Amino acid sequence: MRKIILIFTCAIICICCGNSISQTDNIVKFDNIVEQSFSELPKSVLMDINFIPICTDSMDYVFTTPNKVIVNGEKIYVNDFMSRKLFVYSYDGIPISVLYKTGRGAGEYLQITDFDVASNGDIWIVDGQADKVMRYSSDGDFVSDCNLPFQADYIKCLDNDLLMFSVAEWETGKYKDSHLVVTDENLNIKNELVAKTEGRDPNFRFVPCAGLQSENGKLYFHKPISDNVYCIDIDNYSIGKYYFDFGSRKVPEQVRTNIEPYLDDFQQYTTLSTSVYVDDDIIAGGLIDNMQMLSFIIDRNDNIKYIQDEPFSCLMFLGISNGNMIYMYKPGSSDFPPYMPDAVKEHIKNAGYVVVVWPLEKIRKSLKS
Numbered sequence: 001m002r003k004i005i006l007i008f009t010c011a012i013i014c015i016c017c018g019n020s021i022s023q024t025d026n027i028v029k030f031d032n033i034v035e036q037s038f039s040e041l042p043k044s045v046l047m048d049i050n051f052i053p054i055c056t057d058s059m060d061y062v063f064t065t066p067n068k069v070i071v072n073g074e075k076i077y078v079n080d081f082m083s084r085k086l087f088v089y090s091y092d093g094i095p096i097s098v099l100y101k102t103g104r105g106a107g108e109y110l111q112i113t114d115f116d117v118a119s120n121g122d123i124w125i126v127d128g129q130a131d132k133v134m135r136y137s138s139d140g141d142f143v144s145d146c147n148l149p150f151q152a153d154y155i156k157c158l159d160n161d162l163l164m165f166s167v168a169e170w171e172t173g174k175y176k177d178s179h180l181v182v183t184d185e186n187l188n189i190k191n192e193l194v195a196k197t198e199g200r201d202p203n204f205r206f207v208p209c210a211g212l213q214s215e216n217g218k219l220y221f222h223k224p225i226s227d228n229v230y231c232i233d234i235d236n237y238s239i240g241k242y243y244f245d246f247g248s249r250k251v252p253e254q255v256r257t258n259i260e261p262y263l264d265d266f267q268q269y270t271t272l273s274t275s276v277y278v279d280d281d282i283i284a285g286g287l288i289d290n291m292q293m294l295s296f297i298i299d300r301n302d303n304i305k306y307i308q309d310e311p312f313s314c315l316m317f318l319g320i321s322n323g324n325m326i327y328m329y330k331p332g333s334s335d336f337p338p339y340m341p342d343a344v345k346e347h348i349k350n351a352g353y354v355v356v357v358w359p360l361e362k363i364r365k366s367l368k369s
Helices: 260-268 342-349 360-368
Strands: 003-006 013-016 026-029 034-037 050-053 066-072 075-080 085-090 095-099 114-117 123-127 132-136 142-147 152-157 162-167 178-184 189-195 204-207 212-215 218-221 228-233 239-245 270-278 282-289 292-299 304-307 315-321 324-329 354-359
Touching (some): 123 152, 282 315, 324 360
Antiparallel strands (some): 050 354, 066 075, 292 304
16 A cells, blocks of 8 residues: 655654666755755845635635645646645635546546646646546536556646656556656657656655646656656756755665655655755755755855745745745744735634745845845
8 A cells, every 4th residue: 555645734744545876967965055044035035925815715615735736827726635626716815616526437536646737728637546647628627538558646738738747656567667758648658758767665655746847948857755856858858957965864775765664764864855946046845854844945146045944834835836936824823924914814823724926036036136
């Protein structure tokens, strides 16, 4: 039975359900970067945060374990892993619709393992339990489904009616040695990318994790419990690789390939989690450090890493979406970051979730000024 590492809370919870370095790697020596806190980010960076309270007045729109958020135009999509629902909200946080079609019949799924939204608004879902891909219209109407020719755990809609999948660690067939597979919409194989060169325990999956995300013609691929991040040019599939060196705190190879006996040892380790984004100016992502999930932002020009601290303790980094860093602010905090509106604070105090949209371009400009 596969197990899931849930990191919705600040601590690591387990429930049932060696990085190799080449001469072409870009190495990020994490310990050599000057450390500051989120609270020490420049004022102009903190003032550019957009807080969007999510309205859950109706029980039909209540979620508890949001593991992926996509901001696409005027819509916000939230996948709730445990409820197996995909919620759609306006950019103001007002409910629009909910996709909830569980079962084994036509147009039904067993689990939303991952999802993406195509440029035409269609919703594509990977059902990792049924090994199928489901396609729904922007209104949530069933369009088609197709059996996967391999085990997949993440999906990304590309241009030219192509799809990219992350091959799951439990794949044992023809594509077990590749991280990524490109197909057409009928799942005919077009390309295989990124050979698997490191061990990873196939019995564990970390949630949340963006897996595949894109920005400015680049696609970023990362899955825990790896410290490698792959940057792929969407036009020609050229691949760059970033290795995050955590020195003496890196997770040993025997732990990466067999996690369960070593869960208590994670207080000794630091590793990448949830999602990682890299460009020439900024690195943003999540860490598991001393069994705590922490978000970070690295200013590459000034060699400063900003680590999540107490006023931001309920922020969960969920990845990049359409030019923005996306976080979810979880309920329960009584300590709030600066410049958060009073109405948003009250929403959080009343057990409400808040989607946090942080524009990348504004962060770049503020850090350079």
